[in-house]
Every structure is written in C-alpha cells, then in structure tokens.
Amino acid sequence: DGGITQSPKYLFRKEGQNVTLSCEQNLNHDAMYWYRQDPGQGLRLIYYSQIVNDFQKGDIAEGYSVSREKKESFPLTVTSAQKNPTAFYLCASSTVWTSGSAYEQYFGPGTRLTVT
Amino acid sequence: AQSVAQPEDQVNVAEGNPLTVKCTYSVSGNPYLFWYVQYPNRGLQFLLKYITGDNLVKGSYGFEAEFNKSQTSFHLKKPSALVSDSALYFCAVRDMDNNNDMRFGAGTRLTVKP
Numbered sequence: 001d002g003g004i005t006q007s008p009k010y011l012f013r014k015e016g017q018n019v020t021l022s023c024e025q026n027l028n029h030d031a032m033y034w035y036r037q038d039p040g041q042g043l044r045l046i047y048y049s050q051i052v053n054d055f056q057k058g059d060i061a062e063g064y065s066v067s068r069e070k071k072e073s074f075p076l077t078v079t080s081a082q083k084n085p086t087a088f089y090l091c092a093s094s095t096v097w098t099s100g101s102a103y104e105q106y107f108g109p110g111t112r113l114t115v116t
Numbered sequence: 117a118q119s120v121a122q123p124e125d126q127v128n129v130a131e132g133n134p135l136t137v138k139c140t141y142s143v144s145g146n147p148y149l150f151w152y153v154q155y156p157n158r159g160l161q162f163l164l165k166y167i168t169g170d171n172l173v174k175g176s177y178g179f180e181a182e183f184n185k186s187q188t189s190f191h192l193k194k195p196s197a198l199v200s201d202s203a204l205y206f207c208a209v210r211d212m213d214n215n216n217d218m219r220f221g222a223g224t225r226l227t228v229k230p
Binding site: 004006035040041042043045048058088090092104105106107108109110112 | 125150152157158159160161162165206217218220221222223
C-alpha cells in the first residue's frame, strides 16, 4: 500500500449524515485521486487533483466533495446527496504526467463505508 | 475516450498450470497499459506497465504481459500459477496523448486451486 494511508478502515453512518474520509500520502506526489469500487464495476473515478488548491470532477462526482489544501492530504466528503454511498473507497496518488513519461498510481488500503 | 474490457469475470486454474487474464483496450492515441492486483479488503498493488518498446513486459511476482497492438490487447500471463496468486486483477489504460485520466477494467477474479 506504499506511503498512502486512509482512515478509518471501516466507517458506519446513518443516512442523511455527511462523512469525511481521510487520505494522506508521504510520497511527495503531486496528483491524488479518489475512486469508488463496487462489486463487478471496477473502479470509478470520483475526483482528482493535480496540484494543491485545484481539483477536477471525475465520472461520478455528484454527491461528493473534496479539498486539497496541502500536497499530502486529499480528504473526500460523502454528502447526504449521494444516493448510494455504501461502497469501498480507494485513494491513490501519482507523479503528475509529463510529456513522454508514464506513471503508475499508488493506492491506499481503502475505507469501507456503510450507510444505513 | 479510452476504455478497457476484461472479458472474463472469473478465471480458474490449477496450481502449477499457466494462467492468462485477458484485457483489451480502446484509445484514440497511443496507450499506456497497466496491470494491478487486489487482495481482499486491500488497495490495488501495481504489477507491471507497458509504455513503449518490447511487447513483452515483465513485472512483479513472476507475472508478465504481452502488448499486441493489432489486437489491442494486453493479456496478463504467468507460466506457473500459485495458490497465493488468487486475487482480483485489474487492467488499466491511459491515452498518452490525453490528460491524467486512467481507466480501469471491471476486474477478473483469479482462483488458483491446489
């Protein structure tokens, strides 16, 4: 799981409550990502950030929000507007892509969120 | 936009036999291709990647993958499977002429039986 930590590992919330998932990396990577994983659907991109104080929506950003105030941290808030929030959430980081180079993403251990 | 297909949800092999996990991709430009493995309740671990050059890429834990441009495929292979290889495998692609967006396949569950 490299130098990426996610906390907590398991999280339980009542419907209608906002919840924030933590992601911290010590790899000095510029780019960070949030994915959602559901059985049989692979990974879907929620948000990503290439630099501090900047982030972009992914494919399924509705009902989620993020911030990137520090290079090391990229917290994800699951709001009450997210209709099906129960899932496994994965944070990742990588060096920012530059012309002629390639990168792999390094993943944290994930947070399993259950909303009832 | 780029996309990845993993046509098999499940692959079963006997320990000691060769294994193949299939992946096909679609990009408008030239691809960067990746394989990741995921063990239960864990994050993804990087196995190998293709950037350019030799079509046969060697990675971690004895895995290798063959890039085939004409068939737009990047199948993962191992000559002799271990029970400990049982996990969920993801193929991913990024268009080298595009932005930082990486696309993952739906995953293939590999089960190696003793």
